[in-house]
Amino acid sequence: MDTFTLTLMPEALAVCRLPANAAVPDWAWRGPFQSVTRTGDELSIVCGHDAAPANGSRPGLRVDGPWRVFKLHGPFAFDVTGVVSTLTAPLAEAGVGVFVLSTYDTDWILVKEEQAPKAAGVLREAGHDVRAGA
Template sequence: MNPTEFLDGGTVTVSDETYTVYKTEHPESAAFATIQDENETTVVAEAGTVSGENVIESEPGWKRLTFEMVLPFELVGFLAAVATALADEDISIFAISAYSTDHVLVKEEDVPVATKKLEALGCAVER
């Protein structure tokens, strides 16, 4: 499977919400996503929704770009194609994969360039 086939004609939505990526003491119920391993807990939540006493570190100012398409497990290189396209524009990403789709967080100031780059790959970007 070619990842460009999924990008061409695919829809990407840009969140209205602005997110913060937190390193926390424990998971948060208000989180969009929680990643917990044996070393740390990372919480992605709307800005200002995580309590201060739980926060170890934080990185604010992210917008969520959601690929509104079902991505099969056999698909190889989808996220690599997206990451490479955005890296070409010097855009840092924070990627989250759900069971059937991917989300890429980019800094709020990078959204205009990121959306143009995704449109160049054939995506319809909705705000």
């Protein structure tokens, strides 16, 4: 089994959903981590927890959080397989839900803030190197 190095970043994040045709709001770009993804079904935004508005404060807005993010140390070639499943399988077995994002260079595993210590322990028990971010 492959083992990986991850860093648990200190910032709290929010995962937000807006209607697919919504404009990207200014608050989406606030905070240390931002991800904006539009599909035909929705506009999903991950941003700083403090930047996100209150749940339901605008039509169709849903906000969930706080979340914490584990940064997987990459980069990885696109043909490398099983990276995410190697990390998420032990978390699933331990009852830790995840929200996964991928970028060109790496993957990001988000867990609910209250489950972050448990997730870090589970990942360590699975043989991964989990570090605290500054």
